[in-house]
Amino acid sequence: MQRIAMLGSGFIGRFYADSLQGYRNRDKIVSIYSRREESVKKFATDYNVAHGTTNMEEAIAHPDVDIVCISLPNNLHEEAVMLCCKHKKAVMTTKPLGRNAQEARRMLEAVEQAGIFNGYLEDLVYTPKFLKAYESVKNGALGRILWAKSRETHPGPHSDWFWDIEQAGGGCILDLGCHCVEITRSYIGKDIKPIEVMCWADTQVKPIDAEDHSIALIKYENGAIAQFEVSWTFRGGLDLRDEVMGTEGTIWSNNFLRTGLEMFTTGKGADYVSEKAESNTGWLFPVGDELNELGYNHMFMDMFNSLEQGKQPKESFYDGYVVNVVLDACYKSAKSKQWEPVQLDIWRGQEGVSKDSHLIEYDEDHYLVKEEMTHYGAKKLILKNKQTGKIFEKEEK
Numbered sequence: 318m319q320r321i322a323m324l325g326s327g328f329i330g331r332f333y334a335d336s337l338q339g340y341r342n343r344d345k346i347v348s349i350y351s352r353r354e355e356s357v358k359k360f361a362t363d364y365n366v367a368h369g370t371t372n373m374e375e376a377i378a379h380p381d382v383d384i385v386c387i388s389l390p391n392n393l394h395e396e397a398v399m400l401c402c403k404h405k406k407a408v409m410t411t412k413p414l415g416r417n418a419q420e421a422r423r424m425l426e427a428v429e430q431a432g433i434f435n436g437y438l439e440d441l442v443y444t445p446k447f448l449k450a451y452e453s454v455k456n457g458a459l460g461r462i463l464w465a466k467s468r469e470t471h472p473g474p475h476s477d478w479f480w481d482i483e484q485a486g487g488g489c490i491l492d493l494g495c496h497c498v499e500i501t502r503s504y505i506g507k508d509i510k511p512i513e514v515m516c517w518a519d520t521q522v523k524p525i526d527a528e529d530h531s532i533a534l535i536k537y538e539n540g541a542i543a544q545f546e547v548s549w550t551f552r553g554g555l556d557l558r559d560e561v562m563g564t565e566g567t568i569w570s571n572n573f574l575r576t577g578l579e580m581f582t583t584g585k586g587a588d589y590v591s592e593k594a595e596s597n598t599g600w601l602f603p604v605g606d607e608l609n610e611l612g613y614n615h616m617f618m619d620m621f622n623s624l625e626q627g628k629q630p631k632e633s634f635y636d637g638y639v640v641n642v643v644l645d646a647c648y649k650s651a652k653s654k655q656w657e658p659v660q661l662d663i664w665r666g667q668e669g670v671s672k673d674s675h676l677i678e679y680d681e682d683h684y685l686v687k688e689e690m691t692h693y694g695a696k697k698l699i700l701k702n703k704q705t706g707k708i709f710e711k712e713e714k
């Protein structure tokens with residue numbers, strides 16, 4: 318059993334609390350910190366939390382607390398993490414870890430120096446669809462991974478602080494790109510170094526200083542390429558889609574707008590449909606169990622099992638740091654309009670991986686370019702002579 322201090326009682330704090338306590342779990346929130354007294358009281362009543370306070374340090378230091386869950390605006394993550402280090406409390410923080418790589422690095426170094434458990438709450442690499450797809454990728458069902466793409470777009474966040482570049486640290490690149498980087502990086506291999514990025518970003522719609530739309534490419538040392546598409550200007554709900562392509566196969570997944578559940582209503586009685594849904598009438602795409610389909614349950618299971626077994630969870634502060642470094646390079650590239658290097662001062666994966674070979678052996682003298690069964694019953698082979706480089710086709714009967 319884990320006894321949790323929840324910091325923040327807003328949007329994600331409540332999703333987390335629903336997941337932590339929603340399935341007759343043995344884990345329990347025992348302490349809640351929120352900025353305002355009335356929010357503390359409301360959260361404590363809703364989730365039956367014994368201790369509530371408007372003092373962050375008091376919530377963390379409470380003697381009943383085993384682990385702290387940070388669900389605060391981005392500019393408060395570092396302060397909360399440092400207090401967890403001071404009181405030697407295990408900590409898990411929501412995404413993004415920092416507003417930039419400098420903050421993330423300070424947090425990573427602090428938790429490691431303090432010797433405390435640290436988890437990075439990147440729920441989208443714990444969704445049932447991701448876990449299943451990832452298993453296939455790891456088993457080699459897709460062959461060598463060439464390209465991984467992740468898209469997260471919606472009509473914009475739900476609280477004021479997200480729109481203020483100082484508190485949030487950035488716009489949709491930081492807010493949504495953090496998910497996409499970790500999803501694509503997981504498919505390509507977390508031990509493969511991201512080396513450079515090319516990013517376009519613009520403020521197309523919203524009256525803000527940060528970007529509200531961005532597309533980026535992230536090159537990996539083994540030659541694989543990742544791509545993200547993020548936006549706070551998309552109309553139509555929450556679009557969460559991933560694609561991964563390898564030499565032997567492809568996976569497409571859609572986490573939110575096409576889950577297999579489709580409904581029509583004239584609007585009577587239907588208020589909440591699913592996160593960021595823009596309409597509650599007409600044809601709708603509800604999500605059966607958001608807590609599970611967004612990965613919160615599997616994520617907390619990994620966090621607590623890892624804590625109890627004294628090992629690192631699948632997602633730790635180190636992963637949060639790598640994500641922040643990649644996103645910093647994206648911001649740089651969006652400004653310079655050039656490929657920008659990913660400046661990973663701390664790297665714990667493979668070094669000096671060379672680009673994988675693109676040559677497929679056919680026989681001693683030839684490489685295989687392509688084989689195809691035609692509609693007229695002939696199997697065509699396209700081959701390349703290793704010596705002469707000549708490309709030619711032949712039919713197999």
Ligand SMILES: NC(=O)c1ccc[n+]([C@@H]2O[C@H](COP(=O)([O-])OP(=O)(O)OC[C@H]3O[C@@H](n4cnc5c(N)ncnc54)[C@H](O)[C@@H]3O)[C@@H](O)[C@H]2O)c1
Nearest residue numbers: 325326327328329330351352388389390391411412413476
């Ligand atoms: N899928 C996800 O992983 C996911 C989804 C949404 C948000 N988040 C992250 O969760 C964090 C919180 O986002 P949210 O959507 O819950 O925001 P929110 O605005 O709904 O809630 C923030 C909470 O922090 C408190 N707060 C706000 N400003 C504060 C201040 N200055 N001092 C003290 N407390 C303050 C609020 O009262 C509230 O309890 C952010 O880092 C965000 O990126 C993650």
